[in-house]
Amino acid sequence: MPHVAFVGLGRMGRGMAGRYLDAGFTTAVWNRSKAKAEDLIARGARWATSPSDAAAGADAIVTMVADDEASRDVWLGRDGAGQTAKQGALAIECSTVSHQHALDLAKALQTRGLIYIDCPVTGLPDAAASGKLTLLVGADAADLEKARPFLAPIGSTIRHFGPVGSGTVYKLINNLMGAIHIAGLAEGLAIAEHAGLDMKLVLESIASGVAASPQVLRHAPRMVTRDYSGASFTAALRHKDAAYAVKLAEQLLQARPLVGAAAVEAYEKAKAFAPDDDEAKMIELISQPRDGRAS
16 A cells, blocks of 8 residues: 655645545654644544654655745754655655745755655645645656656646646746735725725626636635635735745846735735734735724
């Protein structure tokens, strides 16, 4: 039976790890907080004391953590998975990291004999739990074929963008565009509210209009009702992803990324306002009248 190590059991990671158990894989799990692993342990997962413990003997190590720093630590730190992973094991990084980090991590792990798969994902936690994520892959074609049996449990769609790093490039583009859509939506709704428009009619018009992206459709009702239940993505994470994307844009584009930079600035303020709350809460930050009183 294939042996998988899964590191990082946040909103997405828990569901993804559970998919390997559903598929009958021998599964070791690690997270900074063991409490998030209790349901997986009850279902048959082995609790590992560290990423290196999880990786020992694994055919594939899958990580889903917050940022570059966390990724570097769980792979290359003193107790990182790279310390014990066997030669030829698959190193599948599903976290959203910076482009340079993906390239550097791939090089570091490849020198240790691992096969690196750049594999950020798109989809909400329910898609993670049901194995319906879209996987944005950057990898050698032959390496991707080796990885497919370990990607199938977590994703219903694989988009292979090219070599290592290309999957991360697209993920950063995707999340930057999402940041722009959501920040623009919050600003538009705030204007509508302060202008006294019928917000039910505004929502109906948005839903049937040309600006109705999936992000807009999902967040518009939540912003209007100020209902942030079922949070799936925080302001802090959106800021991090947008900042990584703008840094990449600054390296590739001659013109300064004005729109992306504005989104990063907006999410920097949202992060300071409510870092761990759902990103839709940006409406409360933006919807401040000019005299500073809450609306």
